[in-house]
Amino acid sequence: MRVDYKKLWIMLIEKNISKPKLRLLAKLSTTTLTKLNKNEYVSMEILTRICKTLECNIGDIVDVVCE
Numbered sequence: 134m135r136v137d138y139k140k141l142w143i144m145l146i147e148k149n150i151s152k153p154k155l156r157l158l159a160k161l162s163t164t165t166l167t168k169l170n171k172n173e174y175v176s177m178e179i180l181t182r183i184c185k186t187l188e189c190n191i192g193d194i195v196d197v198v199c200e
Contacts, residue, residue, distance in 0.1 A: 134199050138169050141194040144187060159186040 145155060156166050159182045168175050180191050187194070 134197055135172060136174060137172055137196045137198050138194065140196060141169065141183070144189065144194060148187065150187075155183070155186065159183050 145152065150158070152166060152170075155161070156163070159179075161169075161179065161182070165175055165179055180195065183194060184191055
């Protein structure tokens with residue numbers, strides 16, 4: 134299984150929020166943002182922090198893909 138954050142990037146475009154701005158608003162490290170860009174796993178705490186920042190649910194920003 135893998136994760137896909139395509140929905141997150143679409144939501145940022147719709148809300149006119151840049152990746153660096155999300156990093157600041159959600160208090161993410163540059164390493165975490167790199168992991169998100171590479172569709173790598175991040176902690177549930179980070180995902181919930183992003184959701185709180187964007188006022189959404191986890192399913193709105195990430196998909197788990199079964200291969």
